[in-house]
Amino acid sequence: MLAVVLLGGFAAMLLLPLPDPDEPVLWLGLPPGAAVLVYGVGLLPFFLAPISYALTFDEWTLREEDLERVRQMAAERDRVGEGRPPPPLGAAKADPGPGSG
Amino acid sequence: MLLTSGVRLQEASGLAEAASSQPIIVAVGGAYFVVVGIIGLWAARRTRTAEDFFLAGRAVGLVAMTLAAMSATFSGFAFIGGPGLFYQVGLGSFFLFLSAAVSIAMTTWVLAKRMRLLAEIRPVVTIPDAVGARYRSRLAHGLAAVSILVGVLGYMATNFLALGIVVDAIFGIGFEWSLWLGMGTVLAYATAGGILAGIYTDVFQGLLMMVASLFVFAFVLDSGGGLGAMSTAIVAADPAFLSPWGHLPPQTAFSFFLVFGLGLLGQPHVIHKFYMLRDPRRLKWFPILVTLAFFLAGLLWFGVGLAVKALTVEGAMAPLENPDDATPAFLLGFTPVTLAAVVFAGVAAAIMSTVNSFVNVGAAALVRDLPTALGLPVKNELFRGRVATVFLCVLAAGIAQFSGFLVAFLAIFGLGLFASTLVPALAVGLNWEGATRAGAVASMATGLGLTLLLEGAAFFELYTLPQGVTASGAALVASLLAFFVVCRLSRSSAPETLDPDIREIMRM
Numbered sequence: 001m002l003a004v005v006l007l008g009g010f011a012a013m014l015l016l017p018l019p020d021p022d023e024p025v026l027w028l029g030l031p032p033g034a035a036v037l038v039y040g041v042g043l044l045p046f047f048l049a050p051i052s053y054a055l056t057f058d059e060w061t062l063r064e065e066d067l068e069r070v071r072q073m074a075a076e077r078d079r080v081g082e083g084r085p086p087p088p089l090g091a092a093k094a095d096p097g098p099g100s101g
Numbered sequence: 102m103l104l105t106s107g108v109r110l111q112e113a114s115g116l117a118e119a120a121s122s123q124p125i126i127v128a129v130g131g132a133y134f135v136v137v138g139i140i141g142l143w144a145a146r147r148t149r150t151a152e153d154f155f156l157a158g159r160a161v162g163l164v165a166m167t168l169a170a171m172s173a174t175f176s177g178f179a180f181i182g183g184p185g186l187f188y189q190v191g192l193g194s195f196f197l198f199l200s201a202a203v204s205i206a207m208t209t210w211v212l213a214k215r216m217r218l219l220a221e222i223r224p225v226v227t228i229p230d231a232v233g234a235r236y237r238s239r240l241a242h243g244l245a246a247v248s249i250l251v252g253v254l255g256y257m258a259t260n261f262l263a264l265g266i267v268v269d270a271i272f273g274i275g276f277e278w279s280l281w282l283g284m285g286t287v288l289a290y291a292t293a294g295g296i297l298a299g300i301y302t303d304v305f306q307g308l309l310m311m312v313a314s315l316f317v318f319a320f321v322l323d324s325g326g327g328l329g330a331m332s333t334a335i336v337a338a339d340p341a342f343l344s345p346w347g348h349l350p351p352q353t354a355f356s357f358f359l360v361f362g363l364g365l366l367g368q369p370h371v372i373h374k375f376y377m378l379r380d381p382r383r384l385k386w387f388p389i390l391v392t393l394a395f396f397l398a399g400l401l402w403f404g405v406g407l408a409v410k411a412l413t414v415e416g417a418m419a420p421l422e423n424p425d426d427a428t429p430a431f432l433l434g435f436t437p438v439t440l441a442a443v444v445f446a447g448v449a450a451a452i453m454s455t456v457n458s459f460v461n462v463g464a465a466a467l468v469r470d471l472p473t474a475l476g477l478p479v480k481n482e483l484f485r486g487r488v489a490t491v492f493l494c495v496l497a498a499g500i501a502q503f504s505g506f507l508v509a510f511l512a513i514f515g516l517g518l519f520a521s522t523l524v525p526a527l528a529v530g531l532n533w534e535g536a537t538r539a540g541a542v543a544s545m546a547t548g549l550g551l552t553l554l555l556e557g558a559a560f561f562e563l564y565t566l567p568q569g570v571t572a573s574g575a576a577l578v579a580s581l582l583a584f585f586v587v588c589r590l591s592r593s594s595a596p597e598t599l600d601p602d603i604r605e606i607m608r609m
Binding site: 006019020021022024026031034036037038042045046049051054057058061063067069071073074077 | 222338
């Protein structure tokens, strides 16, 4: 959806002529190409994408059961001492760090 | 950009003197510094561990994180350099800002959840920690840390230079005193309160700037007779100004879009704030809030650039000797002095908040990431983090004051270096199980080397890319290519690169 808005907006911008200096046509206060850029390519996805994200968050992005599973993994790591909770960073204790490489 | 902004502001027009001669501007500027100091003291009392110092105790609320991310992204450029660039090259400059529409959504979709969940299962504190954990590689960890340190030093020196000039514009005490006063203020609260102080000064200044931006935009519309009247006046005198590319070549406008659109995915001082969010479920509202914040702050960028152009073509304002005077000239000429004072002080505060974010990730790179990469023990991080903060601040301020050459050279890297080194390895790597350690190392080495080479060649006027393509854009594309090609060639090693718990998070 975002890609369609962006590609459509860029295509429209390329096709629209430069404004006539003597009698400029304005769309919402801007020449047509500028209006497509600001309102279409700029503002529409600016608001569309975050709203889509919020509406789909619980189903697609972070489900409650996923978060629960992550917390179980963290608890399991705590139990076997593999890295959670993080070592107190202010303490004089070496961080095992990532593996070799 | 901010560098030229400040230097021109100081040298060319006398606007700095005009601002500092206004008692209200001095008073509001002074009040700002007092509030920042109080927040710093408050944060210092709550900073007891390195986790508090580097991650605000992983207990930041959504609104605070949003405002902090917005403030760290914008710096003073949005309020000085952005409107100036708009006045200079027209609508094409807006590609820098429009890329936010893509980058906010993409950053949230691609990185926010995974980084926040990573912080649930691993003791990650920094961006190089995430790179090292993803690839189980100390070399990748170290390369990310080196890239961050180089970029941080450049950003900090440039911002200190600009801060000195803006503080001088407010208080009129001379550049050198202003530079060290500004640096000393940042140093005090960054050392005492770490990122916790930075987060809450960001909240304060971000809220104030959004409100100020809204008011400035109202004065923009009033001064120019409305958007339609301003457009008509500009089109009659300069039709290309409001064409989609403005006076920029389309390639340059698209380079802006690419580098800034993808670049946000690699900005360590912004994305490492995802670790700090108290409740990962609150990420649901992050894009909406940050979009509103960007939109409000962007009104000043767009409005002032447009209004100053319209006022100059109509003869209501003399053409500017340098474009970066657009905001100060408009504020001093067309808004109440109190509003001008808030914006001037807000610019100083915006720069300080950005510097604080940078010095925090830089200090973490010095005391945590480089020792980890070298296999050395990481200890006493809180104390060492404070020492590293002092070291980086003094070094960057010294560069800003004494080495115009070095600061100008370092200033050109910034965002592009972070983008080309971190976007493939981190943003793509946390979303693609086929990414390999060799691919990550190759892409970071390519990004680091090519950015230094191309930007250096352009700086010394040895070679400039044709057709207006930016060095940062070329380096980003090259590092992405290196990443995918090397990952493909080394694909048999992909499974051993990825720990099961991280794979689990990537599949969610």
